[in-house]
Amino acid sequence: MHTTYGQEEPDVLSFRHAVPKTVLLLLSVGAIPAAEEVDRTAGGLAVLLDRLTPEGLKALGVSPDALKPDGRELAEKILRPLAEGRGPLKPEQVEGEAKKWAASKDRLEALLKHRVSLLGGYPEQDLGKPIDWFRAPSGDLQWPTHLSRHYWLKPLACAWRATRDPKYSGAVIEVLLDWTRRTPLGAKDLQWGAKKSAGEGLPATAEGYFKGYCDGPWTSLSAHARVDYWSELLQLVWDAPQMTNANAAVLLESLVGDHRAMMLNHDRWGTANQFIAIAASLIRLSFWYPDFKDVAQAEKVGWERAMRFATAQVYPDGSMAECSPNYAVGSLMRLFDLLVEGQARGRAIPEGLKERVRLGMRYFVLLSDPAGRLPRIAKGREPARGQVRQINAIFGDPDAAWYASEGRESRPPATLCQLFPWAGHAVLRSGWDAQATWLFFEPGPRGSGHHDQAQLNVQLIANGEWLLTDPGYFSYSSAGEDGRMSAYLKTSAAHNVALVDGEGQLSCAPGVRMGPNEKPGEYAWSDTGEACSVSGAYAYGFGKGGGIKVTHRRRVTYDKKRDAFEIADTFEGAGKHRIDLHWQCPPKAKVTTGESSATIAMPRAQLELAFEAPRKPELTVHQGEKTPLRGWFSETYGKLEPAPTIRLSIEGDLPLTVTSRLRIERRAAK
Structure with missing residues (x-):
């Protein structure tokens, strides 16, 4: 019988921010309470508009001077295409998840009250109002790191799509804006590393860690995670009444400005799964937000990094530099997803990338234990059948087909x-x-x-x-x-x-x-x-x-x-x-x-x-x-x-x- 070690009554370390007493007026239709904080919307529209390509500006349909903070042009022209096929979620995914989460009333009510469960090892945590972004159950600083990535908001965004109740969309946008205001680059309660710039014209940035820990809200890994998760959330709540130009500008400027710079400046080459994850998000910024000037260069760098990963971190025999198969199979899936997405969007795929994906797939097949699980190094011990099934759809390898089908197809490997x-x-x-x-x-x-x-x-x-x-x-x-x-x-x-x-x-x-x-x-x-x-x-x-x-x-x-x-x-x-x-x-x-x-x-x-x-x-x-x-x-x-x-x-x-x-x-x- 399993026991939970040291967590029956978690010791919660709380490091709350002092909040300056400047009122930010949220220009929205929904009921979002005002927060006491520095006004980050001041000049936000102007800064964001300066990042748009001429085609992007033209698509707004109004002159920059006529763009009002409480208008919806950014939602209609920049965010709506995410929901029309450009974004990270497929329409069938949206429909299925929206129905599922709309029926989870208890979970939704808990999230509305800022009660959150993360990582599977701790009881539900009450974050309070305002949210305590530094809450660390049992001193586990990975918990607030994951809190700052905001994937836990997805049920609320899905509930908005299913019910059109603005309390759900309002809660999502409120939390994102609250985090953006209270955890900016340079936040004093974080530990900041050395500033780096990846190239001329790119502002230098330092990664922001929780003190005494190897990760935090403003590492390039967390920036990558928010690019992916925020884009899903924006696709789901793009048409919410709270998605005004002012609010959309704060979030978009953060993504194509601070987040892009952080990922370009800090590639995390020494940790394979993080390196390829960051490379993928640089590419997807261009997939999802093509109306901005700087994303094409970010995509170019992302493909260069993806190919560097494929040739140096996926070895010629298919094994991988990432020691843990748990993380290695996830890294290979990122490479595969880029291959599929890039081809679907008409991109030229770097030579050799596809072959390394095939070799990596075979490595996981031949490594698997009698129950189909991958060996555990540090973490993991889960089967990779689902991942192999997806990859093998474009290769048709008989060994992979046998493994993915649990022996129902083909024959077992000869090796x-x-x-x-x-x-x-x-x-x-x-x-x-x-x-x-x-x-x-x-x-x-x-x-x-x-x-x-x-x-x-x-x-x-x-x-x-x-x-x-x-x-x-x-x-x-x-x-x-x-x-x-x-x-x-x-x-x-x-x-x-x-x-x-x-x-x-x-x-x-x-x-x-x-x-x-x-x-x-x-x-x-x-x-x-x-x-x-x-x-x-x-x-x-x-x-x-x-x-x-x-x-x-x-x-x-x-x-x-x-x-x-x-x-x-x-x-x-x-x-x-x-x-x-x-x-x-x-x-x-x-x-x-x-x-x-x-x-x-x-x-x-x-x-x-x-x-x-x-x-x-x-x-x-x-x-x-x-x-x-x-x-x-x-x-x-x-x-x-x-x-x-x-x-x-x-x-x-x-x-x-x-x-x-x-x-x-x-x-x-x-």
């Missing part, structure tokens, strides 16, 4: 064991049926993006049971017990790797920034038909700055006939060291240990581990311990439960080798 040398990922499997044995091995460096400190980690499934697990990703929090647990689950101690003298791995070599691999790795891959073997090495040292100069080499061999594995761990260095090898078990596992053996028992499969070492090791089992943290597992965000960790400890002079022999016993389901 069983597979190495992806660019990312350094290996899959060893007995077959493609749901009861097959499947081992995922990560001998490669961490690449870019989301990761954990667990190079050489293994995960094992047999007969439908997860026998050696990944611990998951509990929370984004960096404060208190939740923050401590979140940090622990990323460490070597929580994975199926080794500690040396009680210390874990580094993410990358000291002094080196993470990024895409420049060439494939050497992993001594061998597949004879009867056995398959693959090796890797972690060589960055252990502990702070890699100060413990020990190299860990791991060789995994799969005996296909016996359905058994041998894992040889060799530690090289000078002097005497303590080695702790960890084996992370699922929460429901029954674990027993002998002198040099251990058993992990699940209802449908049992894993027997026999250890061979130069001297007798010490075997212990740790579960749900808090000082120090040992033996924890998070199935989904915000959920935590104790889970057994087998710890093999041995001390001696290096080099030292520990060999673990893994035998699987299948059981009939009870």
Whole structure:
């Protein structure tokens, strides 16, 4: 049974803004209460009109001098085309979602009262009036980061489309304007990085983070998210009575001005999924708002970045620089969506982009476990069938068709064991049926993006049971017990790797920034038909700055006939060291240990581990311990439960080798 760790009574950190006492008159027909804040509509129309192309100005149908703040020309000429086929949502999407959300009365009433639930791991939060944009349940600053992206307003916008009740559209526009007024570029309560400009004539901008956190309302990642989500909202409420020229100008100026500049100036190359997301939003600014002068250049830069991503972050073997398949498959879908949207809008697609999408699709097919899920690195463990189905519609790959249809179409892939040398990922499997044995091995460096400190980690499934697990990703929090647990689950101690003298791995070599691999790795891959073997090495040292100069080499061999594995761990260095090898078990596992053996028992499969070492090791089992943290597992965000960790400890002079022999016993389901 799952328990919620540390969140029954969330500790809410609230950092409220001081609001200057200048009244902003909202020129609207609907009932939007006035807010005490600096008037951002002053001159807003003039600034926005200066950004329009001559064709855009002409389309308004009135001279700039005749444009009134309470008029609706911007809604009719700039926003209406979003609803007529230009925007992000298809008409059938709008109709279906509008009906669905109009029937969700309780959810709508909660949102009208500023009660919001985000990320799935916390109770509904009362944001107050005015909204507390810095509210952080349990110190989790990812929560207000997501709050500032405003996707949670979509049910209200859909309710407007279904009911035409102006209270719904008014609430959406009120919240967007409130955020724009109270969280501008340079807001004093944020932590601002170094200013950068991507080119001549582009104003320099600094990213705005929550203090002590890696993200916030004014990073280029958040800017990308708002370009996408605001455009959906504007498509849904374009014809609302509150969408006056004055209000539309504030939102449009923010999108094509501040948001565009932030995304151009800060590309986030070091985090693959963020880089391609920002590139896609730069392109879509031109798709959705072609009447503005600067969006064509933004689109050009976006396509250049998309192709850079396709060639450097999607490797030649289809594997990806983004370590976590959870984020990698999302990144590939962004590339695919750009391919489809670009072709539909008559754009010339960069040469080679389509082929990298195909290769990436095959990577996810061949990586999948017997239930069709992707391996979990940092996050994830969900199937990619829906994504593969969409991509394969333009490729017709038989392996992808079999995977996406859950075996109803085509035939299973001929390949069983597979190495992806660019990312350094290996899959060893007995077959493609749901009861097959499947081992995922990560001998490669961490690449870019989301990761954990667990190079050489293994995960094992047999007969439908997860026998050696990944611990998951509990929370984004960096404060208190939740923050401590979140940090622990990323460490070597929580994975199926080794500690040396009680210390874990580094993410990358000291002094080196993470990024895409420049060439494939050497992993001594061998597949004879009867056995398959693959090796890797972690060589960055252990502990702070890699100060413990020990190299860990791991060789995994799969005996296909016996359905058994041998894992040889060799530690090289000078002097005497303590080695702790960890084996992370699922929460429901029954674990027993002998002198040099251990058993992990699940209802449908049992894993027997026999250890061979130069001297007798010490075997212990740790579960749900808090000082120090040992033996924890998070199935989904915000959920935590104790889970057994087998710890093999041995001390001696290096080099030292520990060999673990893994035998699987299948059981009939009870």
